[in-house]
Amino acid sequence: QQQVKQSPQSLIVQKGGISIINCAYENTAFDYFPWYQQFPGKGPALLIAIRPDVSEKKEGRFTISFNKSAKQFSLHIMDSQPGDSATYFCAANNFNKFYFGSGTKLNVKP
Amino acid sequence: NAGVTQTPKFQVLKTGQSMTLQCAQDMNHEYMSWYRQDPGMGLRLIHYSVGAGITDQGEVPNGYNVSRSTTEDFPLRLLSAAPSQTSVYFCASSRGGIETQYFGPGTRLLVL
Numbered sequence: 001q002q003q004v005k006q007s008p009q010s011l012i013v014q015k016g017g018i019s020i021i022n023c024a025y026e027n028t029a030f031d032y033f034p035w036y037q038q039f040p041g042k043g044p045a046l047l048i049a050i051r052p053d054v055s056e057k058k059e060g061r062f063t064i065s066f067n068k069s070a071k072q073f074s075l076h077i078m079d080s081q082p083g084d085s086a087t088y089f090c091a092a093n094n095f096n097k098f099y100f101g102s103g104t105k106l107n108v109k110p
Numbered sequence: 111n112a113g114v115t116q117t118p119k120f121q122v123l124k125t126g127q128s129m130t131l132q133c134a135q136d137m138n139h140e141y142m143s144w145y146r147q148d149p150g151m152g153l154r155l156i157h158y159s160v161g162a163g164i165t166d167q168g169e170v171p172n173g174y175n176v177s178r179s180t181t182e183d184f185p186l187r188l189l190s191a192a193p194s195q196t197s198v199y200f201c202a203s204s205r206g207g208i209e210t211q212y213f214g215p216g217t218r219l220l221v222l
Contacts, residue, residue, distance in 0.1 A: 006152070032208040043114075043200050043213030044153070089152055096141070096160060096207035097168060100152035 003027060004092050006101025013108050019077040021104045023090035026071060032093035035064065035075050037086050038103075044089060048075070080108045111136050114214035116201050122220045123191040131186040131217050133201030141204045142184040143168070143211070144176065146197040153200065159184055160207065191221045 006023045013019045023033075034049035050057045050064045050073065057064045063076040077084055085108050090101040117132045135142065143158035145168075155168030159178040173195060175187040184203075188195060198218050202211040 002152075004152075009150075034211075041216075043202075043215055045213065046210045049210075091153075093208055096158060096166070098143070098153075098155055098211070099169065100145075100154070102150055102152045 002102065003099040004090060004101045006090050006104060008104060009102070010105045011107070013080045013106065015080065015082060015108055015110050017080050017108075019075075019080045019084070019106055019108070021075045021088055021090070021106075022072065023074065023092075023101050024070075024072045025092050025099075027092070027094060028071070029094045030092040030099075033064070033066065033073050034091050034093075035062075036089045036091065036100075038089065039086050047088070077106075080106075082108045082110050084108050113137065114201055114203050114212050116199075116214035116217050118217060119215070120218045120220075122222065123188075124222055125192060127191050129188050129191065131188075131199055131201075131219075133184045133186065133214060134182050135184075135201075135203040135212070136182065137203060137212070138181060139203035139205055139212075140181065141207055141209070141211075142178065143202050144174070144184070144186045145200045145202065146170065146195075147200060147216075148197050156186065156199075188219075191219075193221050195219065196221045 035047045036044035038044040061078045066073045144156040145153040157176040159165045201214045204211045
């Protein structure tokens with residue numbers, strides 16, 4: 001049973017549009033929620049992360065929205081660019097163990 | 111800094127063979143971990159270590175062994191390879207559990 005559920009599986013967005021990826025979890029003991037970006041043939045790289053005591057975190061064009069009561073968090077990519085085309089993973093941490101979502105393949109059309 | 115390095119980049123094994131995937135980091139990170147990545151499954155934690163001499167199981171530990179004799183190295187051993195272990199393996203390190211994880215470039219393993 002997957003501890004973190006991610007949707008959609010794939011996403012196509014026009015250049016300049018907003019990309020939104022959603023994740024949900026059940027374990028209320030999770031205390032750290034990172035998002036990773038992965039390009040083909042490379043390892044994942046941390047994009048942005050949030051703790052559950054904060055409802056939103058913004059870094060440049062990337063924003064995490066966190067809803068503790070709903071046990072959901074999402075990544076928003078504003079002004080999406082073709083260079084953002086990659087696979088995105090959400091994750092959650094509980095006592096040194098990370099659980100990843102299944103990934104979203106984002107394709108930003110020029 | 112080289113960051114996190116993994117060897118080999120690609121390996122083909124026959125069922126029943128054993129091998130060790132190497133992982134090293136030069137950032138003096140205490141936390142190191144191994145993941146496998148399969149299509150549609152995301153990354154799944156195999157084993158992790160919070161410091162030299164300390165290891166623990168992750169989500170999918172069966173068929174794999176680890177040890178951490180130094181801060182820098184965290185090898186992953188496949189005792190008797192099975193086709194189900196065909197995957198891409200990533201090693202990662204960080205200063206602590208809830209810190210930025212730095213991933214290596216991965217090892218692609220094919221078990222025939």
